[in-house]
Amino acid sequence: xxxxxxxxxxxxxxxxxxxxxxxxxxxxxxxxxxxxxxxxxxxxxxxxxxxxxxxxxxxxxxxxxxxxxxxxxxxxxxxxxxxxxxxxxxxxxxxxxxxxxxxxxxxxxxxxxxxxxxxxxxxxxxxxxxxxxxxxxxxxxxxxxxxxxxxxxxxxxxxxxxxxxxxxxxxxxxxxxxxxxxxxxxxxxxxxxxxxxxxxxxxxxxxxxxxxxxxxxxxxxxxxxxxxxxxxxxxxxxxxxxxxxxxxxxxxxxxxxxxxxxxxxxxxxxxxxxxxxxxxxxxxxxxxxxxxxxxxxxxxxxxxxxxxxxxxxxxxxxxxxxxxxxxxxxxxxxxxxxxxxxxxxxxxxxxxxxxxxxxxxx
Amino acid sequence: xxxxxxxxxxxxxxxxxxxxxxxxxxxxxxxxxxxxxxxxxxxxxxxxxxxxxxxxxxxxxxxxxxxxxxxxxxxxxxxxxxxxxxxxxxxxxxxxxxxxxxxxxxxxxxxxxxxxxxxxxxxxxxxxxxxxxxxxxxx
Numbered sequence: 001x002x003x004x005x006x007x008x009x010x011x012x013x014x015x016x017x018x019x020x021x022x023x024x025x026x027x028x029x030x031x032x033x034x035x036x037x038x039x040x041x042x043x044x045x046x047x048x049x050x051x052x053x054x055x056x057x058x059x060x061x062x063x064x065x066x067x068x069x070x071x072x073x074x075x076x077x078x079x080x081x082x083x084x085x086x087x088x089x090x091x092x093x094x095x096x097x098x099x100x101x102x103x104x105x106x107x108x109x110x111x112x113x114x115x116x117x118x119x120x121x122x123x124x125x126x127x128x129x130x131x132x133x134x135x136x137x138x139x140x141x142x143x144x145x146x147x148x149x150x151x152x153x154x155x156x157x158x159x160x161x162x163x164x165x166x167x168x169x170x171x172x173x174x175x176x177x178x179x180x181x182x183x184x185x186x187x188x189x190x191x192x193x194x195x196x197x198x199x200x201x202x203x204x205x206x207x208x209x210x211x212x213x214x215x216x217x218x219x220x221x222x223x224x225x226x227x228x229x230x231x232x233x234x235x236x237x238x239x240x241x242x243x244x245x246x247x248x249x250x251x252x253x254x255x256x257x258x259x260x261x262x263x264x265x266x267x268x269x270x271x272x273x274x275x276x277x278x279x280x281x282x283x284x285x286x287x288x289x290x291x292x293x294x295x296x297x298x299x300x301x302x303x304x305x306x307x308x309x310x311x312x313x314x315x316x317x318x319x320x321x322x323x324x325x326x327x328x329x330x331x332x333x334x335x336x337x338x339x340x341x342x343x344x345x346x347x348x349x350x351x352x353x354x355x356x357x358x359x360x361x362x
Numbered sequence: 363x364x365x366x367x368x369x370x371x372x373x374x375x376x377x378x379x380x381x382x383x384x385x386x387x388x389x390x391x392x393x394x395x396x397x398x399x400x401x402x403x404x405x406x407x408x409x410x411x412x413x414x415x416x417x418x419x420x421x422x423x424x425x426x427x428x429x430x431x432x433x434x435x436x437x438x439x440x441x442x443x444x445x446x447x448x449x450x451x452x453x454x455x456x457x458x459x460x461x462x463x464x465x466x467x468x469x470x471x472x473x474x475x476x477x478x479x480x481x482x483x484x485x486x487x488x489x490x491x492x493x494x495x496x497x498x499x500x501x
Contacts, residue, residue, distance in 0.1 A: 021372060054448050064466050071468040103470045115441040116434075144468070191394045197401045202408075206415065214407075221394070225386035232379050358472040 027239035035238070041248045044085035046096050051107070052137050056080075056114040056121070056261070059107065059134050061141060062096055066103040070361035072172055073142045074099065075134060076108040079154035080126065080264060081215055083256050084110035086341050087152070089249045095340065095350055102354050104361065107138045109155075114261045119208035121261035123158070123268070128286045131162045135170050146172035148361060150353075152340060153178050153310065156301075157278070160318065161285055164294045173360045175300045175353065176318060178310045178336055181292075182279040183272045185314035188222050193273045200269040204262035216257040222308050246342065253337075279317060292318065298326035300356045302349055304339040305331050328356070 052059040076096075078084035087095040087108075099106050109130065114121060131149075138147050149171045151159030156179030163171050184190065192198070204210065220227060230247070237243040260268075277283035283290040299322050303315045312331060319329040330352055334344040393399045425432045431439075 017370065053444075053451060055444065066470070067466055068470040069466045069468055070470045105468070115437070115444070117441060188391055188394055191400055192403075194397065194400055197397070197404045203411075206411065222391065223387050224390045225383045229379055229383035236376065355476065358476050362471055 024239040028235065031238045031241075031244070032235070035244070038248075040252055041090075041245060043090065043249055043252065044088045045091060046088050046094055046100070048108075051141060052134070054133075055118050056111050057130050057134075058110045058112065059137055060110060062100055062106045062108070064105060065097075065100045069103050069105045070358070071144060072146045072148050072361045073105040073107055073138055073144055074148045074150055074357070074361075075138050076106065077131060077149065077151040077155035077159050078108070078110055079152055080111050080158075080260060081154065081219075081258055082111075083253060083258065084108055086253050086337065089253075089341055090245070093246070093249075093341065093346070095345065095353075098346075098350050099354070102358070104357065105142060107134070107141075109134050111258055113212070113259050114209055116208055119262045122263040122266075123161070123271075124285050126158045126264070127161045127165065131158060132166070132169075139170055145170055148173040148175065148357065150175040151177065151179065153336070154180070157181070160292065160295065160322075161278070161283075161290050163297065164290050164292055165285060165288055167294045167296055171297055173298045173300075173357070174295065174324075175302070175357070177302050177340060177349075178304050178307055178315060179301060179318055180272075180278075180310045180314050181317045181321070182276065182314050184276045184279070185311055186273070186309075187311075189218070189273060192218065192221060193269050195274050198269070200266055204266045208262050210260045210262060210265045212257050212259045215260055216254070219254075219257065219309065250337070250341070292321040293323040295322040296324055298360055299324045299328070300353070301327075301329045302339065302352065303329065303331050304334045304336055306334060307336045307339070309336040 047063040048060040049063070050058060051061050076084065076087065078087075088097065091097060096106055096108070135147055135149075139145060147170050149159045149163065151157070151174075156176030159174060160176060160179060160181075163169070163174050180186065193200070207214075230251070234244065234247050237247070271277045271283055275282065278290065281289070281291055299319065301315065301319050303310075303312050305312065307315075316329070319327050332339055332344075332348045332352070334348065338344045339349050422432050422434070
């Protein structure tokens with residue numbers, strides 16, 4: 001009797017599964033056709049004002065949504081390789097929207113493709129010109145002297161460099177997300193940029209601005225099969241609107257990787273990858289030595305456990321080396337991007353960031 | 363859904379895709395440790411970049427002959443417009459912030475639990491009341 005019941009249950013399960021798969025196959029066909037003509041997904045919808053635009057740089061101020069906001073405004077610094085809408089993908093999936101709802105005043109430095117005239121921009125220009133310029137504008141717009149600086153990936157690196165050179169400046173708190181410091185630990189980038197085979201001067205001198213396709217290829221080379229596997233998973237989940245929406249937004253972000261000014265790229269390869277100067281303490285920006293020990297402001301560094309771009313060994317030295325008494329490193333499950341956007345970020349990183357900021361933003 | 367003793371072929375296929383992806387990633391990234399592979403990749407990149415530039419040059423000279431603007435010409439025009447916009451941005455007086463919209467007061471305090479124990483604050487504290495009708499014009 002028991003054996004018969006088990007057998008009947010198994011039959012039912014098989015029938016249910018077949019029905020489900022047939023339904024999904026039909027949905028895949030219908031939605032696949034819809035997808036072919038679909039416009040790119042809308043991103044970055046949180047209302048904002050463009051405070052300033054200069055060449056590759058745009059400074060946004062997001063409109064407050066709380067009745068009462070914290071005194072200290074936040075200035076986000078995005079990595080120059082990518083668009084900043086990764087932190088403002090869609091309503092409900094936006095770190096910016098979350099922070100506004102939690103009562104913060106949020107500004108953001110976004111980048112667009114540099115023009116040929118901007119090919120000479122170097123790390124120095126980002127650290128000694130763009131960031132301080134935006135800080136001044138945030139101070140003026142908000143009427144506050146203190147600012148919290150939040151940098152993502154290379155944006156965190158630029159923010160840390162800025163702070164080490166301006167320890168008495170307006171930055172009250174520093175938050176870095178997956179920020180690289182020890183470039184010797186980026187093994188694949190090291191291998192790809194090996195100075196015996198890679199003539200960075202020849203490349204930069206011939207292209208001026210390093211094309212986005214080349215920057216994206218560098219990231220893709222870290223996980224070469226993932227793009228194809230992603231398309232297979234997209235087909236498998238075509239019946240699932242939520243999956244498709246999320247996938248397409250992330251895909252758009254990946255496809256909109258930005259070109260890099262040749263000067264920035266050259267300096268990154270020579271100073272950071274070849275000489276590991278940021279980690280070794282020999283990096284000079286504007287002729288001044290970048291010393292992480294000079295950072296004394298409260299620091300939070302959030303790193304991703306499964307980060308394939310900035311492995312934790314590469315980002316760990318930041319907290320070890322800064323001179324802040326109030327400093328914390330948090331390792332969260334997730335990858336380089338999923339730590340900032342997606343369900344994982346909503347559950348883990350965003351609340352942690354809010355919890356850390358709220359006591360330091362008054 | 364009831365559990366079945368018959369393996370799910372689609373789930374097996376999904377697992378296989380994940381495994382294949384992982385294996386290919388490991389194989390290719392492993393091969394990047396070989397300097398021969400890296401050198402070949404750079405040689406390929408150099409050649410393809412050279413061909414791309416030669417092709418662009420040929421197209422550029424053709425467009426010039428038929429009096430049509432190239433992508434670079436359009437980009438240069440866009441850059442010029444951008445420079446004018448940037449200059450206007452610097453020359454025009456910025457409207458005082460208060461004229462754009464009333465801003466909420468900067469008096470918010472952390473929740474009591476956060477103020478006493480910042481590291482152990484529960485992440486899901488009550489959200490703030492949304493402000494109705496944010497009035498700033500946006501971009």
